[in-house]
Amino acid sequence: xxxxxxxxxxxxxxxxxxxxxxxxxxxxxxxxxxxxxxxxxxxxxxxxxxxxxxxxxxxxxxxxxxxxxxxxxxxxxxxxxxxxxxxxxxxxxxxxxxxxxxxxxxxxxxxxxxxxxxxxxxxxxxxxxxxxxxxxxxxxxxxxxxxxxxxxxxxxxxxxxxxxxxxxxxxxxxxxxxxxxxxxxxxxxxxxxxxxxx
Amino acid sequence: xxxxxxxxxxxxxxxxxxxxxxxxxxxxxxxxxxxxxxxxxxxxxxxxxxxxxxxxxxxxxxxxxxxxxxxxxxxxxxxxxxxxxxxxxxxxxxxxxxxxxxxxxxxxxxxxxxxxxxxxxxxxxxxxxxxxxxx
Numbered sequence: 001x002x003x004x005x006x007x008x009x010x011x012x013x014x015x016x017x018x019x020x021x022x023x024x025x026x027x028x029x030x031x032x033x034x035x036x037x038x039x040x041x042x043x044x045x046x047x048x049x050x051x052x053x054x055x056x057x058x059x060x061x062x063x064x065x066x067x068x069x070x071x072x073x074x075x076x077x078x079x080x081x082x083x084x085x086x087x088x089x090x091x092x093x094x095x096x097x098x099x100x101x102x103x104x105x106x107x108x109x110x111x112x113x114x115x116x117x118x119x120x121x122x123x124x125x126x127x128x129x130x131x132x133x134x135x136x137x138x139x140x141x142x143x144x145x146x147x148x149x150x151x152x153x154x155x156x157x158x159x160x161x162x163x164x165x166x167x168x169x170x171x172x173x174x175x176x177x178x179x180x181x182x183x184x185x186x187x188x189x190x191x192x193x194x195x196x197x198x
Numbered sequence: 199x200x201x202x203x204x205x206x207x208x209x210x211x212x213x214x215x216x217x218x219x220x221x222x223x224x225x226x227x228x229x230x231x232x233x234x235x236x237x238x239x240x241x242x243x244x245x246x247x248x249x250x251x252x253x254x255x256x257x258x259x260x261x262x263x264x265x266x267x268x269x270x271x272x273x274x275x276x277x278x279x280x281x282x283x284x285x286x287x288x289x290x291x292x293x294x295x296x297x298x299x300x301x302x303x304x305x306x307x308x309x310x311x312x313x314x315x316x317x318x319x320x321x322x323x324x325x326x327x328x329x330x331x332x333x
Contacts, residue, residue, distance in 0.1 A: 034224055041220055042212060049213045059216050066223045067230060141206055160207035188203070 018082045025073070033073075037066055040083070043162055044090050050157050051094050053146050061097055065090045084164070088172045091154065098150070144194045152187030155180060235326060242323040245316035252309040260299075260306040269297040 018036075025032035044065055049058035068089050076085055145153055151173070158164045158172065166184060170177040264270050272293055276283050283290050 033227070034220075037220055037223055041223070042215055045215055045219070046212045055213070055216065058213075059219055062219065063223050063226055067226055070227050071230065141210055156207070160204055161210060191203075 019078070022076075022078065022082060033070060036069075036082075040086055041066075044086065047087065047157060047162065048090055048094050050142075050145060050161075051150060051154060052097065057097065061090075061093050065093045068093065081168070083162075084168050084171055087158065087162070087164070088174075091172055140195075144191065147194050148187060148190050151183055152190055155184050156187045156191065159184065235323070238323045238326075239320075242316065242320035246313070246320045249309055249312040249316045253313045256306050256309045260302050263299050263302040267297060267299050267302075269294060269299055272297055 018039075021032050021035050021039075025036070041062070045058055045062045048061045048065070049055065052058050052061065065086075069086060072089070076082065145156070148156070154173065155169055158169045159166065164172065166180050167177055169184075170180040173180065175183075272290070275290070
C-alpha cells in the first residue's frame with residue numbers, strides 16, 4: 001500500500017533542514033541558497049530530463065528553474081512545502097519550453113466543448129502485474145516512460161520517483177485533484193500497455 | 199501492484215548531472231544579482247540627478263518669487279526700520295504671514311523631499327554594491 005500523505009501532514013513532516021536552510025537564507029545568509037541548489041539539483045534535473053529527454057535542454061531548463069526560484073523567493077510562502085514550490089517552477093519552465101516549441105499542442109487535449117478527451121478514454125485492458133516484474137521491464141522503463149504522454153509521464157515520475165502525493169502533484173501541475181487521480185490511473189494503464197508482452 | 203511500480207521507479211537510473219552545472223547555476227545567479235544591483239544604482243543615479251535638477255530649478259523660481267513678492271518688501275523692514283518693527287511686531291508678523299508665498303514654498307518642498315528620498319535610495323544602493331564587492 002502506497003503511503004499517502006495529505007498536504008497538512010507533509011508540511012508537518014517537512015524536512016526540517018529545508019526550513020532551517022530557508023530561514024538562514026532569508027536572514028541574509030546568501031550561501032544558504034547554494035545548499036538548496038546542491039540538495040535539489042539532481043531530482044530537479046532528472047525530473048526535467050524525463051520530460052524533455054534531451055541533456056542539453058534539461059541542463060538549460062534546470063538552470064532557468066533555479067534562477068527563477070532565486071528571483072521569486074520573496075513569493076515563496078514558508079507555510080508551504082519548498083519542494084512542491086520548486087517542482088512547480090520546474091514544471092512550468094518545462095511546459096513553457098514545450099509551448100514555445102509547439103511540440104505539445106495542448107489544445108489537442110480538449111475537444112470543442114473544452115472537455116479533456118483524456119478523461120473519456122475507456123479503460124484499457126489491464127495486463128497482468130507480472131509484466132511489471134520482468135527484469136527487462138525495469139531496464140526498459142526509461143524508454144517506456146518516454147512513450148507516455150507528457151502529463152502522464154510527469155504524474156508517474158512525480159508520484160513514484162519523487163514521492164509526491166497526488167494532492168501535491170495537483171498543486172504542482174495546477175490541476176484539480178480528481179483530474180490528477182484520473183490521469184494517474186490512465187498513466188498506469190498506458191504504462192502497462194506499453195510494456196512488451198512476452 | 200503499486201509496490202511493483204514503486205520498486206520499478208526506485209530502481210530507475212538517474213541521469214548523470216552535467217559536469218559543472220551547479221557552478222553554472224550559482225554563477226548565473228551571481229550575475230543576475232550584480233545586474234540587479236547595477237540597475238538599482240542606475241535608477242538611483244537618475245532619480246538623484248533628476249530631483250537635484252528639479253530642486254535647483256524650483257529654488258531659483260522660489261527665490262525670484264520671494265524677491266518680487268510683498269513678503270520680501272515687508273521682511274526687508276527688519277533691517278531698515280527695526281525699531282518700528284519691534285514696536286508693531288504683532289501686526290508685522292501677521293502681515294508677513296499674509297504675504298508669505300505659500301504656494302511657492304509648497305512647490306519648493308516637493309523637490310526637496312524627492313531629493314532627500316532619492317539621495318537616501320542612492321546611498322543605500324551604493325552601500326549594497328560596495329558591500330557585495332567585498333563579499
